[in-house]
Amino acid sequence: MTSKVYSDDVSLAVVVVDTNPFFWASAALPFADFFAHLIHYVNSLLLLNHLNHVVVIATGVSSCTYIFDSSDASASGSADVAATFAKASRKIEEFIAQDARCTASNGSVADSNSASLLSGALSLALCYIQRVFRSGTRHPQPRILCLQGSPDGPEQYVAVMNSIFSAQRSMVPIDSCIVGAQDSAFLQQASYITSGVYLKPQELSGLFQYLAAVFATDLHSRTFLRLPKTLGVDFRASCFCHKKTIDMGYVCSVCLSIFCKYHKKCSTCGSEFNRVMPDLNSMPDQRQ
């Protein structure tokens, strides 16, 4: 059996797809069309190199799951492409129904501004990529592509930042393609920190063209291409008391919580500020 030769341009693309039904109900592009664009994109990735590996993860409101893994079908070599993709669509439908049940039973109130579980999906993607790293020294080069439409959920901030730092450490770029109306601050930061590409296409009906032109190239070939650069990444923090973005604020030295005004006491860790420190020189020797 010939050993696989992984040249520089073999890639493992993990595509994280936002399937939040609250967003898709009122989106400009219908989900069926979006799914068609996605399938064409996955197909074209698999055509670029016979060793390319694609994994699709669906992000719901309260759960995430694997929808498609190109290494499942390839054992026989001549898998029926239409059948694999039909299987993927069935899986997505099942998942959306199951996720809806999960959300309903969760008791959490979900409305049109609900965020999808980006942190969970990024964690799943990074787990899969870690597994690929541990399979040996020769493996495809991994990257993550996030197709996001729902707004950011501020309660996921720490989890998303942790995933971003893990991706940065493992040198996995996170690309983002925004299919919703507003920019996503989380994904802007993710792409900036991990040196990925962030794009908000202007014409959603031509989504496949954007995906194929910008996101389909492997990491090695990206050095020769001129890809969209984001200029205005907003790194300002939001204060813990009012949640508004500030450009100058006060930071607690103990727990690093950010406040916009001077407070006497930190609301997160309870430390009192500007307390006079006991002078260890003048403390009586307690051992005596």
Added chain:
Amino acid sequence: MYGGGGGGGGFNAPSTASGRRRNQEDEEEEEEEAGEGRVLEAWERAYADDRSWEALQEDDSGLLRPIDTKTLVHAQYRRRLLLRSAATAAARIQKGLIRYLYIVIDLSRAASEMDYRPSRMAVVAKHAEAFIREFFDQNPLSHVGIVTIKDGICHRLTEIGGSPESQIKALMGKLECSGDSSLQNALELVHGYLDQVPSYGHKEILILYSALNTCDPGDIMETIEKCKKSKIRCSIIGLAAEIFICKHICEETGGSYTIALDESHFKELLLEHAPPSPAIAEYAAANLIKMGFPQRGAEDLISICSCHKKIKSGAEGYICPRCKVNVCELPTECRTCGLTLVSSPHLARSYHHLFPVQPFDEVSSIYPNKLGQKGGQKCYGCQQSFINPGMLFFDIPKLVYATFSL
């Protein structure tokens, strides 16, 4: 009647253990004398019998297969257990996140010893560079400075600063060793520098000590008392043997004293100091620090950056929110108005020290039989099937993950 005769001849008694041993020793000596012409030391005999290079194997494409790492795996397993017991106890322990650390590198005669290849000093410099990068990665708001001990005198190699590049450049320069080493001078010098640090910062010293003695001009106990009163936490990593005075310093100031056994162990011990350690509340005042969160400037704004005095476009640097001056990188202190400038990812980097991940429970490998009914045949995280025998399983409430055992 039986003539004496050494070795085998005159003994009629059944061969006792000692007799057998005598025979073996004779054989060994003959072998060694034939081969080397001298008697091997006890430690050399270990290499004569155990040729570890013969354990290397090649796979079909000619690449070396990694050596069986059972002991390594076991050590990692034990470390995980220790970490787990520490983590559950340390769930909400306050950590010193804003650290001012001085690294003291011993460049005395002892640092030119070659028991670490190529020399102790080279190994220390190499790993100190990796440590500094890791340190700034884990503690973006902290500062590091480097001090060296040579000929009994200490010099400051680099000023305390918030960016790794200047520190690493100094380390990569030519370092020479000579003379004695003096712990007292090092502590005195660093104590003087750390006194100027703001009160909310945690003051730390990390000494990388290769010598076996210290030549001090005065009473080192007084210096240790002084450091203790200034709330400086001193840790030492030794490269030679354990020294009482080092242990005393670490115990008094609340630091940790560890001795490295070999190069990889040294690296591990050094990197253990990168994440923040539990803080003693009285050691640093809780303060609200005023910080700025600069944004990138507009693309067409051309200005001179305040750090390098070069012309830069606004899009390449950040604009200080208070004095509107251009700075090149974050985190830094604005040179014009003194405001600490950070970006939110830097603060977010430290959150995982404050909210540590809950430890995973390892699940025994007979569990998968029951798993088939409960969670399916695949790991939730990476979709790997559970049938592989070499795996460890970890259970977090609700999910089962699998990981390779290397």
